[in-house]
Amino acid sequence: MERLDKILAGTGRWSRREVKELVRQGRVRVDGQTARTAEEKVDPEAAAITVDGQPVETERFTYVMLHKPAGVLSATEDSRQQTVLDLLPGELRRRSLSPVGRLDKDTEGLLLLTNDGALAHRLLSPKSHVDKVYYARVEGALEPADAAAFAGMSLGDGLECLPAGLEILSPGECLVTLREGKFHQVKRMLAARGKPVTYLKRLSMGPLRLDPELAPGAFRMLTAEEKKALADCR
Secondary structure: OEEHHHHHHOOOOOOHHHHHHHHHOOOEEEOOEEOOOOOOEEOOOOOOEEEOOEEOOOOOOOEEEEEEOOOOEOOOOOOOOOEHHHHOOHHHHOOOOEEOOOOOOOOEEEEEEEOOHHHHHHHHOOOOOOOEEEEEEEOOOOOHHHHHHOOOOEOOOOOEOOOOEEEEEEOOEEEEEEOOOOOOHHHHHHHHOOOOEEEEEEEEEOOEEOOOOOOOOOEEEOOHHHHHHHHOOO
């Protein structure tokens, strides 16, 4: 059970002060009954809440799929550069969303934004080994020996990479599958093979796959099926 003003403010549409005024004006109803105070306790998962007769979505957590474009930071705020949260409307920005993992500034593709800290921790935990698949274009010609090297690679700075996958699509294109997410890892691994990356895009993270209908910079909420798949991801 949570306070009504906290639940409604959590949607990002109103401040707690505005919720109190809405309640005072009799514009908020809970399960068909006019709310008496903004402090009354409500079950956000079960109660039917309306404002001015319109249903209010009160799910505790928010899950957003974003097609991150190049040139945008995977951060919640930055005083000088555009961040992924700047791509969202104010209602969503006020829900305390954070990116699950990070993509380099010049990397495009799938980015999950959520305020579900437990899920984010599970997806990023080294113990989970959640596969992440990237499409890459490189300089030079990829060879079978490059794919073999990805099965167990040690980088010059001492990083011992977990076994990764490299599927060659053409001499200059490949799919890379990682079970971890070290700093610039795809770029570092391919550079170690003498094939520097010229373009990189994340296609999937565990069971979540980038919606092909989303243009760079566009976003949508996760479907019920996608949320369940992530919840079941271990």
